[in-house]
Amino acid sequence: MKTIAVANQKGGCAKTTTAINLAAGIAMQDKRVLLVDLDPQGHACLGLGIDPNRIPTSIYDVLMDKDMSMSNVIVHSKISGLDLIPSNFKLGTAELDLRATAGREMILSKKLGLLGQHYDYCIIDCAPALSLLMLNILIASDEVIITVQAHYYALESLKRMLGTLHVARKQFGPCNVRALGLLLTLVEEGTVLCRQVQQQLREFFGSLVFETVIHRSVRLAESPSAGEPVLTYAPKDKGAVEYRAMAREVIERIARL
Amino acid sequence: MKTIAVANQKGGCAKTTTAINLAAGIAMQDKRVLLVDLDPQGHACLGLGIDPNRIPTSIYDVLMDKDMSMSNVIVHSKISGLDLIPSNFKLGTAELDLRATAGREMILSKKLGLLGQHYDYCIIDCAPALSLLMLNILIASDEVIITVQAHYYALESLKRMLGTLHVARKQFGPCNVRALGLLLTLVEEGTVLCRQVQQQLREFFGSLVFETVIHRSVRLAESPSAGEPVLTYAPKDKGAVEYRAMAREVIERIARL
Numbered sequence A, B: 001m002k003t004i005a006v007a008n009q010k011g012g013c014a015k016t017t018t019a020i021n022l023a024a025g026i027a028m029q030d031k032r033v034l035l036v037d038l039d040p041q042g043h044a045c046l047g048l049g050i051d052p053n054r055i056p057t058s059i060y061d062v063l064m065d066k067d068m069s070m071s072n073v074i075v076h077s078k079i080s081g082l083d084l085i086p087s088n089f090k091l092g093t094a095e096l097d098l099r100a101t102a103g104r105e106m107i108l109s110k111k112l113g114l115l116g117q118h119y120d121y122c123i124i125d126c127a128p129a130l131s132l133l134m135l136n137i138l139i140a141s142d143e144v145i146i147t148v149q150a151h152y153y154a155l156e157s158l159k160r161m162l163g164t165l166h167v168a169r170k171q172f173g174p175c176n177v178r179a180l181g182l183l184l185t186l187v188e189e190g191t192v193l194c195r196q197v198q199q200q201l202r203e204f205f206g207s208l209v210f211e212t213v214i215h216r217s218v219r220l221a222e223s224p225s226a227g228e229p230v231l232t233y234a235p236k237d238k239g240a241v242e243y244r245a246m247a248r249e250v251i252e253r254i255a256r257l
């Protein structure tokens, strides 16, 4: 199983939208995919039509209770081949609740490791924060996709995010996480700002920047209210075309590693 | 001094953009304003042209060191009447560092209280999280402005945010924080989604929703790279007009309380 986190401390740069559509895009290529929601907002659940306030158990219980496994909380989505580990507001206290647990940064990695070969890919949707939970994610992941809005604040947060990957690899033995790529999201073709930021990113980071670029599209903002990825909500929309291309590019990049 | 937090757990809904332009808008009406950056990303600093990596001391030192006061770390901005309490990445560990401190949820309120009547308004820019730091902010604030992007995920997070205000008031004696209003941000007039969400908000929350609505405007995304609020970067732009109107509406709402 290949574990890929979709992360960025910057809020609102389409982490959840990317995690859902990437997971669905890979599942639609006949792979078995597990999407793990590690944001207390529970938006990856909402985006797949699952109400985070009605789930009996969640990722919080798996992290806190040593007898609870991932398979105890799995929910099947409407997309064949795509399962979900849900989260809800309880995850908000995990940071303080886990502080006294031995090996607290390894819990997620251990629990995912027990899933064995049930899934080909595991995609993790992250909250906009650099925290103990994020450390758990970086140790549990093989790769990280960093979503970057083509704006000024996002560039600043990107430097911090790449620095965090480096520190996590150096300080924690079992952490081998790599940046699989930087994905440009919410791009508006017509603005000088977007063109300048894109150019700066490609000049500075070269092939680390995905070829696929995700443009603003209102269908992407509408699809969560229908409880489905844009890939099934509006399959001919530009957003769906771009996320299908992105899923293919991710599979190719991993094959080339 | 009136303390107003700009908050929402949802990432990317223009908290920082609103905090900077509201603080500048009020300062430009001959009031003395202090902007406090309580996000480890340090974006309120960046948006005013101050490099968070070059500040010697920050809000983190004020929270952690009982001999350090707010006035020790104040930085003057280029806008007359507007001062800033900077933050940087160190704030990211405040959650775990403060856990063993007695009265940990009252620290911010106590330190702001020592500023006395130096300022007419204090505006706080919040990180996208419901945490111990957020609890500190809610106890220290008189009012909260919740920025809401007119999208589906934002509506869900709004319910959670309003619930948190209610819990904080009930559980912590010294907390009297109220929602001053809900500010619609990043609005795109042409889409059905934005119109529907706006309509739902006004029907459900009535006059709690600000009259002023902030539309998408590329100048608002450009102004942080110039290190200044849109009010001085592009004073005739629609974004500047709307944030000036917002500052007036905030002062009026507070006067009516």
Ligand SMILES: Nc1ncnc2c1ncn2[C@@H]1O[C@H](COP(=O)(O)OP(=O)(O)OP(=O)(O)O)[C@@H](O)[C@H]1O
Pocket (backbone or CB within 6 Å): A010, A011, A012, A013, A014, A015, A016, A017, A018, A039, A043, A126, A127, A128, A185, A186, A187, A214, A215, A216, A217, A218, A220, A221, A222, A224, A239, B009, B010, B011, B012, B128, B151, B152, B153, B154
């Ligand atoms: N390409 C796009 N075009 C238009 N809207 C988009 C696009 N991608 C995402 N959105 C919308 O923008 C908002 C932000 O996206 P999303 O919630 O996925 O970001 P996030 O990084 O997960 O946010 P958070 O930091 O709160 O977790 C959402 O309302 C989403 O529906």
Ligand SMILES: Nc1ncnc2c1ncn2[C@@H]1O[C@H](COP(=O)(O)OP(=O)(O)OP(=O)(O)O)[C@@H](O)[C@H]1O
Pocket (backbone or CB within 6 Å): A009, A010, A011, A012, A128, A151, A152, A153, A154, B010, B011, B012, B013, B014, B015, B016, B017, B018, B039, B043, B126, B127, B128, B185, B186, B187, B214, B215, B216, B217, B218, B220, B221, B222, B224, B239
């Ligand atoms: N009205 C607007 N029109 C266009 N762009 C905007 C507008 N408001 C904010 N932006 C841009 O959108 C992005 C998100 O805004 P901002 O960073 O202020 O949100 P935030 O809620 O503070 O995010 P975070 O959750 O990361 O703290 C920024 O790049 C900002 O420049």
Ligand SMILES: [Mg+2]
Pocket (backbone or CB within 6 Å): A015, A016, A017, A039, A043, A126
């Ligand atoms: Mg998200």
Ligand SMILES: [Mg+2]
Pocket (backbone or CB within 6 Å): B015, B016, B017, B039, B043, B126
């Ligand atoms: Mg911000």
